[in-house]
Amino acid sequence: MAYEEIDVRPVTPTLGAEIHGVDLSKPLGNRAFSEIHDALIEHQVIFFRDQDITLDQHKDFGRKFGDLHVHPSAPGPEGHPDVLTIHADENAKQIAGERWHSDVSCDPEPPMGSILRLHTIPPEGGDTLFASMYAAYDALSDKMKDYLDGLTAIHDGNPNYHDRAQRDGRKDDRVFPRAEHPLIRTHPVSGKKAIFVNPVFTVGIKDLPRDEADAILRFLYAHNNRPHWQVRFKWQKNSIAFWDNRCVQHIAMWDYFPNVRSGYRVTVKGDRPV
Numbered sequence: 001m002a003y004e005e006i007d008v009r010p011v012t013p014t015l016g017a018e019i020h021g022v023d024l025s026k027p028l029g030n031r032a033f034s035e036i037h038d039a040l041i042e043h044q045v046i047f048f049r050d051q052d053i054t055l056d057q058h059k060d061f062g063r064k065f066g067d068l069h070v071h072p073s074a075p076g077p078e079g080h081p082d083v084l085t086i087h088a089d090e091n092a093k094q095i096a097g098e099r100w101h102s103d104v105s106c107d108p109e110p111p112m113g114s115i116l117r118l119h120t121i122p123p124e125g126g127d128t129l130f131a132s133m134y135a136a137y138d139a140l141s142d143k144m145k146d147y148l149d150g151l152t153a154i155h156d157g158n159p160n161y162h163d164r165a166q167r168d169g170r171k172d173d174r175v176f177p178r179a180e181h182p183l184i185r186t187h188p189v190s191g192k193k194a195i196f197v198n199p200v201f202t203v204g205i206k207d208l209p210r211d212e213a214d215a216i217l218r219f220l221y222a223h224n225n226r227p228h229w230q231v232r233f234k235w236q237k238n239s240i241a242f243w244d245n246r247c248v249q250h251i252a253m254w255d256y257f258p259n260v261r262s263g264y265r266v267t268v269k270g271d272r273p274v
């Protein structure tokens, strides 16, 4: 891919690239936007450094890629329902994203991408790891691909969000989204196939006996998260990570307690997986 306005520096051959030559506090021209979009599609997760931007600028950047998603469980900061606060300190009992997942995959139309900026980082630790679900799919045997293609997975937000509330000492009776998605999805832009199940939201596989579905999911969770198709992002103050939920899963490391790690996530709506 030839980039003229932005400087794209791949972090691994499989996924992840740092983007330089962009200042997101300034209006983004069409060419720069289109190259950032191309870089996201090519590298699946892209990283920016030194982006000292306001919440409105963060949301303007997200809106270039689509309408903004409102999180079903966590309220945004005052006046910004479409922003998710990511925060942990010495009082935290849990953090967001402690297990491998694709954001809100329980939605009938799960988010296409998430744009996280951290303004406060711990002295060390607090990395985020990303894994390519294209690479995980490609590494399966043809026999396993044939078996999985055409299966439908059930994703449910209720167990996860109710459990999170309970661990925070709250009771949450709201009903959260539940949806059925192809276990192998085809990315609407790249046309590539990706595994689309994760241990936070996937609760079963349609039309399979419970034991068989559990065994397949156990295998896939171990397979999906092999280091061979991971990139590990080391945050700095005002770094941004922008990941494509349609082909990438991520996990946040909580190895910095009781230090503070804090920022905001803008999430872009997506399509029904096919």
Ligand code: SIN
Pocket (backbone or CB within 6 Å): 086, 096, 097, 098, 114, 116, 127, 128, 250, 251, 252, 253, 265
């Ligand atoms: C998340 O969006 O799952 C949180 C990721 C992180 O805090 O690194």
